[in-house]
Amino acid sequence: MAGRRGTVSNPLGLAVLAYLMERPMHPYELGKLLKERDKQQSIKYKHASLYMVVEQLARDGYIEAQEKVRDGQRPERTVYRLTGAGRAELHARMRELVSVPAKEFLRFEAALALIVVLPPAEVATLLDQRLRALDEQADEIRSFLRDAEHVDRLFLIEHEYRLALVEAEQAFVQRFRELIGRGAPDFGRFWRELHSG
């Protein structure tokens, strides 16, 4: 019955399940694969977390130890394989992640909600810096996509997604930046007064 509360809650766990669909592996191999394939790091991964996650997945019955192998003098490694429950959980989680947009807590959004504490002039400068950084990010993704022209776009789709978001943010920041510059009367009146004394 796989403990109600173990529901693979983080993306790393999901990735482990997904990769084990291919074939049984030991944690280290999973890590290597992740690093190889997930170049631009869509999925966060600190090597110790991997052992964590694997342990939890095993505890909840989504994966199970298949054998322990020893290669030369290196420490013994445990090979895990996906269980039926694991396959089901993977599909269920994927379906949800794709079909229902999760509420993400973005740091920039939080900062915007508190922006009054900085003086408008300074914010203008900071936004300019951000714009430059966003330009770089966008260029990086674009060139990554160009370099991978020969690979099926399906495997690049997450990068296209991120690019779309970065571009949207660029546009937003520019608009915001201009609003401040113009000093329109319906915008930031209170703000300017607050920081003028």
Place this chain on the structure above:
Amino acid sequence: MAGRRGTVSNPLGLAVLAYLMERPMHPYELGKLLKERDKQQSIKYKHASLYMVVEQLARDGYIEAQEKVRDGQRPERTVYRLTGAGRAELHARMRELVSVPAKEFLRFEAALALIVVLPPAEVATLLDQRLRALDEQADEIRSFLRDAEHVDRLFLIEHEYRLALVEAEQAFVQRFRELIGRGAPDFGRFWRELHSG
């Protein structure tokens, strides 16, 4: 010198500092304010975390207890005020949050990176569901903005940001959806084969 490692790492801590700029408060009051002002929840907040964060901020010298008041028979509440170090930290963190885009780990992005595990036809359906949900979200934000026409746009800026992101995601999902529908040869060939056996 306020311990190198205490650097207010989460948005809630930041919000506490920001709100204490206004006047000294006790944790519960901070919580109420957050709930009131941050309607659409840009900043995550579980009431127990508040006490956590306040304690850490105090430990690191960014805020300090000013007095303990007792109101009737209710438990005694500690009122905190911002220190000089706190004000400095607040500004430093805000500057960074605004000027340098942080790498966010989005769940949808992670899912996209693993999308091969679901069959294309199913993904198409799931994306349609997502589109409907995104429509709703966008409408909600728009009507929230309309309802607040009289308030200075500065105080709505984080909602405008989110709306921009939602709209960008809508556009992306639509494109992706169509790619799948079209069954273009440079897209998802391997994917279709994998799920046809």
Place this chain on the structure above:
DNA sequence: TCTATCATGTAACCAGTTACATGATTTT
């Protein structure tokens, strides 16, 4: 008056991070 909900906090738990450990391989 009984029940629900608000107001205010404490405490136990857990996931994920940082730090530590240690033999093997490669580089200098």
Place this chain on the structure above:
DNA sequence: AAAATCATGTAACTGGTTACATGATAGA
């Protein structure tokens, strides 16, 4: 052959969450 880095894991710490507690007020 010394130094650096890779390969593979364990253990301690910690931030944030869930669950628990308890008096006060309001609604039925």
